[in-house]
Amino acid sequence: SQQGEEDPQALSIQEGENATMNCSYKTSINNLQWYRQNSGRGLVHLILIRSNEREKHSGRLRVTLDTSKKSSSLLITASRAADTASYFCATDLTDSWGKLQFGAGTQVVVTP
Amino acid sequence: EAQVTQNPRYLITVTGKKLTVTCSQNMNHEYMSWYRQDPGLGLRQIYYSMNVEVTDKGDVPEGYKVSRKEKRNFPLILESPSPNQTSLYFCASSEAFDRARYEQYFGPGTRLTVT
Numbered sequence: 001s002q003q004g005e006e007d008p009q010a011l012s013i014q015e016g017e018n019a020t021m022n023c024s025y026k027t028s029i030n031n032l033q034w035y036r037q038n039s040g041r042g043l044v045h046l047i048l049i050r051s052n053e054r055e056k057h058s059g060r061l062r063v064t065l066d067t068s069k070k071s072s073s074l075l076i077t078a079s080r081a082a083d084t085a086s087y088f089c090a091t092d093l094t095d096s097w098g099k100l101q102f103g104a105g106t107q108v109v110v111t112p
Numbered sequence: 113e114a115q116v117t118q119n120p121r122y123l124i125t126v127t128g129k130k131l132t133v134t135c136s137q138n139m140n141h142e143y144m145s146w147y148r149q150d151p152g153l154g155l156r157q158i159y160y161s162m163n164v165e166v167t168d169k170g171d172v173p174e175g176y177k178v179s180r181k182e183k184r185n186f187p188l189i190l191e192s193p194s195p196n197q198t199s200l201y202f203c204a205s206s207e208a209f210d211r212a213r214y215e216q217y218f219g220p221g222t223r224l225t226v227t
Contacts, residue, residue, distance in 0.1 A: 004154075031214060042116075042202060042218035043155070088154060092214060099170060100145070100216070102155040 004032075004089045004103030012109045019076040021106040023089030024069075030092045032065060034074050037086045037105070046074075046087075079110045114139045116219035118203050124225045125193060133188045133222050135203030143206045144186040145170070145216070146178065148199040155202065161186055193226040200224075 007022045023032070031050045035043040047063045049056045049072065056063045062075040076083055086105040093099060116137045125131055137144065145160040147170075157170030161180040175197055177189040186205075190197060200223050204216040 033214065033216075035216075040200065040221065040223075042220050043204075043216075044218070045215040048214055090155075099157055099160065101157070101171070102147070104152055104154040 004091050004101060006087070006089060006103045006106040008106060009104070010107045010109070012111065013079055015080055015110055015112050017079055017110075019079050019083070019108055019110070021074050021087055021108070023072045023074070023103055025072075025089075025091045026070065028094040029067075030094050032072050032092070033090045033100075034061075034063060034072075035088045035090060035102075037088065039085075043088065076108075079108075081110050081112050084108060084110045114217070116203055116205055116217050118201075118219040118222050120222060121220060122223050124227065126227055127194055128192050131190050131193060131224075133190075133201060133203075133224070135186045135188065135219060136184050137186075137203075137205040137217070138184065139205065139207070139217065140183065141205035141217070142183070142208045143216075144180065145204045146176070146186070146188050147202045147204065148172065148197075149202060149221075150199050158188070158201075193224075195226050198224060198226050 004023050004025045033048045034046040037043045049063050049065045060077045065072045086107045088102050088105045090100050090102045119134045142163045146158040147155040149155050156172045158176050159178040161167045202221050203219040206216045
């Protein structure tokens, strides 16, 4: 089964609203990353958060990590139509050197 | 321009006909990886390489081969493709598989159909 699982699977919001998606994982990690994918194209790295960090910001993005709950959240504030994409979390597992495991993704649609 | 390139971008082939998907990066990255993406399953890692001549299996290596003879290239080989290998394939690279810096750069993808 997959290590990272995003929730919700799909999200539809209007421009200006905030979008929040969550990622849960099962085993111990070194870090967790979030990526964005626009309609079948290559993934683009958004943020990396290490296991000893609790929160990171990058522009309109805010990522939190709760290792006790084995979960992370990605918040996109003041969303724009250009934020329409699929968002994936990926985990670097402590017991799997070299492997990066992705979740199934959250599809976000932002309507003008 | 720093990039990861893949060729071909689209390929339709028949069962059993050997094929190679090339991947090249111009960033002098040590780490390279192949993923396949299927609807509802996200990305699954096929093989990865920490450096030249160092490769290892990911989560779904069956039916695939890789080689890393040069730092910039990491071809994916399907010796005898089958319809269940129909998928969208991505190559990715990162500077090093170091816990501190780990951002992966992805290629544009190769859409493979095996009939």
